[in-house]
Amino acid sequence: MRCVSPMALIFMDKKHTRTPVESTMAYSHEFWENYSLFLLKQNVKKGVVSWYVLRTKQYIAEFPDEHIRTHTPHHVEQFLNKVGRESRLSPWQFGQVVDAIRILFSLALKLPWARDFDWEYWRESAKPLEVDHATVARDYSNVLDGLATLDGEERCSHELYQRYQPAIAEVVRAIRLKNYSIRTEQTYQLWVSRFFYFHKPDNVRDLNGQHVKHYLEYLALKRHVSVSTQKQALNALAFLFNQVWQKPLDDLDEFIGAKRQRKLPVVLSREEVRRVFQQLKGTHHLMAGLLYGGGLRLMECVTLRVLDVDFDYNQLHIRNAKGGKDRVVPLPERFKEALKEQLALVARLHQIDLRNGFGEVYLPEALSQKYQNAARELRWQYVFPASAVSVDPRTGLVRRHHLHETSLQKIIRRAVKQAGITKHATTHTFRHSFATHLLESGYDIRTVQELLGHSDVSTTMIYTHVLNTPGISVRSPADMI
Incomplete structure (x- = not known):
């Protein structure tokens, strides 16, 4: 017999199962007091329990004609999309909404689909971009902002x-x-x-x-x-x-240089990469997979657009990368299905945004002038959109930007720690590992240079130093005794 949690039994009380209509009015004051105690046992701080209860009531009230135990991930997506369009809601408040619904379905009702729902993505990706963020600053910022501080x-x-x-x-x-x-x-x-x-x-x-x-x-x-x-x-x-100034700087003579430290890039072994991946799930797992599988830089990953994905040729198009260069990188076969599901989510999200008067994405000014309707087209939407819309502080336009890169950085740091890896591994470590593992597999240096987008092969040569490190190629005398 399937084990049902005590909290789930409360939701299944006879008083509540006489009709499929579920609303906050169907639950007594005593019920919500018991639910508050349940939240405390889930380590929700006492000072915010009332807010968690309020968020749960708001969710239940959103679907008055459906029994809560029949809800699916699409119900949660629909509600979070609606809340995410409330541009006055701060990121931490949105995260609180996500966490309240997560506790409801994962811990109280223990519905099977809730274990696999990507709660972390919805909670962590609501942070809006700053005014001076690299992907939007040039079009809006006063070039002298911040120089006085x-x-x-x-x-x-x-x-x-x-x-x-x-x-x-x-x-x-x-x-x-x-x-x-x-x-x-x-x-x-x-x-x-x-x-x-x-x-x-x-x-x-x-x-x-x-x-x-x-x-x-x-x-x-x-x-x-x-x-x-x-x-x-x-x-x-x-x-x-x-x-x-057109004033050649050629009279520096010799100046004291900073002390040069020869540092090799941090590289994870294939086994360590697998261990990190085991700690990731959902959207962040997919993003880490693209960082490693395609050798992407962090910002190249978070700013991918729908039109950059080519499933037929198993390629990702990286546009206007470092140095203003475009390049093509491989799309890992093992992440194709996850990426297709992500694009399906983007399409649903975009359709809902359009129906509610939103749906516009940021485009560089030159593109937005050339293609005036492109900002509302699906192909220009970000592959990894923020879970909430945000108001541009300069123009007042409400847009859905890409998720903030710090959310992925935070998740990767935590995954590395949980995997028991002591190396100082970051999101960029996956790019280093991509290059090193390709060279280990026999690919030539020029191919790796092109995939990484390096202008000079000498930059790529650093990875050959990693492979030729004496500590790797020399057998220890302790093993010869």
Whole structure:
């Protein structure tokens, strides 16, 4: 005989099974008091139990003509879609709604389908994108926002902020004319600002190579930055002098460089990848599978659109990636069915959004002007959409963006820990593992370079160093005794 939980029995009480009509009015005050005690036993904090009860009542009231035990995942999706369209609801409140319904079906009613429902995706993917997020910032942000609040010693006064505004805006204009990525724009903007605030010149055009040398040495000697960070600062300042001011930066002489540390990328073994995958489920499992199976960068994964998926050729099209390059990567056969189910979810979600006056997705300004109706077409929707719509703080438009990348990062960190892996593995580790495992399988370096989208094969060569590490190829003398 199937075991039924005490809470499920309460929902099946004779008083409640005389009619299929389920509403909050059918349950007595005593019932909800008992349910509150049940929530406390599920480690819901006492201060929010009343909110969990309220969320449960709201869900039940949404389907007054259907018995709660006949509900399916589509009922939950329908309700969460409706709640997700309430743009005034904060992400933590939406997460609370998801958690309340999860407890109802998974722990109280213990319905079989609730074990496999992707609660984690719905709870974690409601976070909206920030105004300065890389996928939307260029079209809406004031290029000088945030420059007055630099960290540490380089915090500037309002007077300096006003003084250097025109010069910094000039740098941003030059970057955009060259169509550099938004990440590069933000990085160069930051380093040029710090450079100005460090020297505090009355006229920035008075700065020269010796000022650059002094600043780079300050970064190495006082701030103890890494080689890559110092090089990043030099690239930004070289762009300022050479491209913006047309004033060649060629008189640096020798400057003290940051201490170079030779670091190899963190790579998971095939067994470790399997162990991490075992800790993941649903949408996050699929996303991790694409990161590893196609060698995708984090943002390439979260910004995939429906039109980028090609099931016939088992390919994913990565568009406008790092360096403005497009490329094609393999679609792992083992994740095809899961990806088809995800696209079916996207299609259902999009249809519901359209019926309720939403359904618009973000497109870069050039595309939105060229294809004015594209933003509401299914093919332009994100493969991994946020579970809630959000209001663009600049335009006031309500859109459904892609899920925030930090949700996947958080889940991967937790999965690595649960898998008992002590390596410092992140989402990018899957890309490193993809390249290393291809080389281990005999694929040539040029093929791997193309799949990763590297401009220079020397960048890809780092993975051959991983394979040729003496610790791997040399047999320990302890094993020869």
